[in-house]
Every structure is written in C-alpha cells, then in structure tokens.
Amino acid sequence: MLRFFRINDPYRLLAILIFLILFSLPLMTDPPALTRPELKAMVIGEALDNGQLMYAEVYDSTAPIAAGAFGVIDWLMGRSIIGRQIFALILIFFQAAFFAILLINNKAYADNSYVPGFIYGLLCFVSFDFLSVTPELLGSTVLLLALNNLFREIEFRVQRDGTIINVGFYTGLASVFVFTYSIFLVTAFVILLVFTRISFRKSLLLLFGFFLPHVIICIYYFYRDALPSLWNNFYLENLTHTDVNLISGSSLLVLGALPIIYFVFSLFMMTREARFTKYQSQLFQVMFLWIVFCLVEVFLTRQLSPHSLIIMIPSLAYLFSHYLLLIRRKWIAESMLWILIAGVVSVNLLAARGNMSSIDYSRMFVASPAKSIPFTDKKVMVLGDDLSVYRNNTLGGYFLDWRLSERTLNGIQYYDHVLTIDEMFLTCPPDVIVDQRGMFAALSNRIPSLSKQYRKQGDNLYVKN
Numbered sequence: 001m002l003r004f005f006r007i008n009d010p011y012r013l014l015a016i017l018i019f020l021i022l023f024s025l026p027l028m029t030d031p032p033a034l035t036r037p038e039l040k041a042m043v044i045g046e047a048l049d050n051g052q053l054m055y056a057e058v059y060d061s062t063a064p065i066a067a068g069a070f071g072v073i074d075w076l077m078g079r080s081i082i083g084r085q086i087f088a089l090i091l092i093f094f095q096a097a098f099f100a101i102l103l104i105n106n107k108a109y110a111d112n113s114y115v116p117g118f119i120y121g122l123l124c125f126v127s128f129d130f131l132s133v134t135p136e137l138l139g140s141t142v143l144l145l146a147l148n149n150l151f152r153e154i155e156f157r158v159q160r161d162g163t164i165i166n167v168g169f170y171t172g173l174a175s176v177f178v179f180t181y182s183i184f185l186v187t188a189f190v191i192l193l194v195f196t197r198i199s200f201r202k203s204l205l206l207l208f209g210f211f212l213p214h215v216i217i218c219i220y221y222f223y224r225d226a227l228p229s230l231w232n233n234f235y236l237e238n239l240t241h242t243d244v245n246l247i248s249g250s251s252l253l254v255l256g257a258l259p260i261i262y263f264v265f266s267l268f269m270m271t272r273e274a275r276f277t278k279y280q281s282q283l284f285q286v287m288f289l290w291i292v293f294c295l296v297e298v299f300l301t302r303q304l305s306p307h308s309l310i311i312m313i314p315s316l317a318y319l320f321s322h323y324l325l326l327i328r329r330k331w332i333a334e335s336m337l338w339i340l341i342a343g344v345v346s347v348n349l350l351a352a353r354g355n356m357s358s359i360d361y362s363r364m365f366v367a368s369p370a371k372s373i374p375f376t377d378k379k380v381m382v383l384g385d386d387l388s389v390y391r392n393n394t395l396g397g398y399f400l401d402w403r404l405s406e407r408t409l410n411g412i413q414y415y416d417h418v419l420t421i422d423e424m425f426l427t428c429p430p431d432v433i434v435d436q437r438g439m440f441a442a443l444s445n446r447i448p449s450l451s452k453q454y455r456k457q458g459d460n461l462y463v464k465n
Helices: 002-007 012-029 037-048 064-077 081-105 115-123 135-156 161-175 179-196 200-223 229-241 249-255 257-273 278-298 306-326 330-352 402-409 415-427 438-445 449-453
Strands: 379-382 432-434 454-457 461-464
Touching: 002 012, 002 115, 002 330, 012 081, 012 330, 037 064, 064 081, 064 135, 064 200, 064 438, 081 115, 081 135, 081 306, 115 306, 115 330, 135 161, 135 179, 135 306, 161 179, 161 200, 161 278, 161 449, 161 461, 179 200, 179 278, 200 229, 200 415, 229 402, 249 257, 249 306, 278 306, 306 330, 306 432, 402 415, 415 438, 415 449, 449 454
Parallel strands: 379 432
Antiparallel strands: 432 461, 454 461
8 A cells, every 4th residue: 555655646645535535434424422522613603603793692712713614514514413524524635635745846755655645644533533623623724834835935945925924824824713823823933943044024924924814803803893802702711711621641642652653663763764855854853843832732722632633643644654655675664554554543433432441532522411401402591511401402692601601690790791691682582591500590680671581490491481
C-alpha cells in the first residue's frame, strides 16, 4: 500500500476517499451514543435557524462562525446524525487532500507522494468523535490555509504583504471557530520571526489580518445592537472560564498510545537518517514548532475531548510519512504502515463500543432524560445545567449555558435583567420550564404574568397554559 501512495498521481486521492469511507462505515451503520458537543451543536443550530441571535438570544460561549455553521447545517439536514457524519467525512477528505497537495507544491519531501494525505485521513479516525461536525474540525480546516501561506513565505523568503495578511486572516478566522486557536497567531509570529525575520510593519499587517474577522463580527453585532452580549458571552467568557473536561488524561494517553510511539520513532529516524535540503530542514522545524504550540492550545482548551487533538494531525502526518518513506527495507515499511492502520482503526472501534475499559467516554455521552420529564418535541427552558432534556426537545427562551444564564437569572433585582427575561417570554416563550434550581417562584414574583402563563406539574416542571 505504501508503494501505491508513493506514486505522484492525483488519482491516488480517490483511493484515499475510498479508504476513508471504509474506515467510517462501521461508525455510520452503527453510530455510538450522542455526545454532549453534538447535542449542543444541534440545539444551537436549531435556535439560529429559527432566527435567534447568538449571544443576545442564545446564551452560550460557542464561537460565532462555528455557531453560524451549525445553523446552516441544521437548515440543510436537521438533526440527522448520518448527514452530519457525511459532512464531517467530506471535510476530513478535503483536509487530507489539501495537506498532501500542500506538501507536494512546497517540495517537503525528496519525492512527491500522497502518503501524507493517506496518513492524515487515517489519523482522523483515532477516535470516533472526529467523525462529527465540531468547531475544532471546522477551525482546523482554516488553519491548514494559514499553514500553506506560512510555507510559501518561508520558501520565497521575500515578505509579501498579501501572504502575511493571509496568514493573519486565516488564524483570525480560525479563532472565531475556536477561540483558543488565537494561540496560532503567536505561532505564526514566532515562525515568521525565526525563519524570515519579519519586520515591524509586516507584524502590524499580521495583526491587521488576524483582527479583521473579529472587527467584522463586532460591526455586525453593533448593527444588531448586541455588542455587549457578544463581549460578555463570547470574548469575556472564553478569556476567563474553562469547562469541565469530557475525557480524562489517562484515557487520552491510551487512545493515543500508538501515535505517540510512531511519533518517537519518527523523530529518531529523521534525526539519524534524513538528508534534508536547507528548505526541507526549515519545514521540519516549522512542523515541530507547530506541534509544540498545538500542545499549548490543548492545555488551554475550554473543553478537552479527543477531537481537541485534531490540530496535531498535520504535524503528525508529516512526521509519520517521513518515517515510513525513510525506512530502507520495503517490507518493514509496509508492515509498519499496516500496524498503524490496524491499530488506529481497531482502537477506535473497540473504544467506541465500550470494549476498552481503559478508555472512558462516559462523560462525553448525553445521559438519558429523567423519567419525570415525559414530554417530547417541545420548546424547553432548563434552569440548570442538565441538557439531556434537549435530546427530544428544542431550546425555548435564551438560556442554554447555565453559567452565562445565571448571571441574568440571579440578577433579577436589576431592571435590565428583568427586561431581558420579560422580552424572552414575549418573543421566544418556552412550552415547558424545567426548574432544576428552584428559581421560577422568584421570577414570577418579579414578573407576575408568568404565574398566569404557566402551571406547575410535578416537582420542578412548569407547563404553559
């Protein structure tokens, strides 16, 4: 197989697509349980598709372009899991193909081949949740465009204004998919400083490109009279708070044990056997710096899960491909490739089915709704942090992320907060209120009309009359 992908033939991309489809078929035909990121993406997409404005009418800290993408996906396919998996597969194939072509065009290897594209696609099946539409998957697509422009800048060593602005713009665009991807602005600056001695003027162009997407978004929210909501619920929240990790560090280590072993092998082989040109040596250093900053981003990420590691795949695919191509004995190289394929795919499927006790996905999955919540297909407002009720219902009102919502709900002594809540019940009234925190009584005291609109049912449910 390694020999097949070593041939510089664009039709090898079709073979990569076929392999990706084969790898994904078990996950599509028998999908694992719904994950919390998937459910939140569905709820946000439905709300935006219904005309609600993110941050002002949907209280959550998801980045704006990612939220907009969820709205488009909901408009196209609703809650279809298979549709979202196919869309994710298309994105993974695009990334793998683009990465392979990127390395060929930039002469990263002595011989042009599509091995890196195949390795890239394979590594996207380290965990089952890579095959879902997440902000990380969307943002990593844009980061590949930034990486391509960095390679161009290093190759020509003539600092072109357009290339510098593109690097800044793509890193800025990535940061409005995943806010912690802002770290790649620092990555780009360090790489340009080390390898091209970027000037002060070009540094300002880099910053201009980075802030351009943010300025456009701010102008849009200013026009919608919702700039304070954007600041409080996106920028300030992402700068000051972190979420609970969805998977333990030990589970991630077991999940990534084989790629870590190949990473060590690759570094050892490349430092001993590789014969680089000066430019290829610089690319190797760039990819190594990239993976270092990826580790920093993973440390800073607000909600750690396996798909948080997707930004490391370009560097790993680059290193693994070098390692396999440098092995002199062809049968050993083929064997190492097949071991990687078998190991990645088998661990993925076994862990997704719960057959590996050392990998615990339990915190990622959405719990079944409580039996005390018997309704479906309703607009629901949850006064609390249990989102499992949205498995069979949609968002009613504005309050999705509890940490953001409780600022308003606990501040009902302030007129502005009462006005916001009252406007919510007028424009987007929920059919059912799940009062997990016992707050409805205080709300109805401040807004007396609520007690007439909703009747109590059970311990903590309020149903619209």
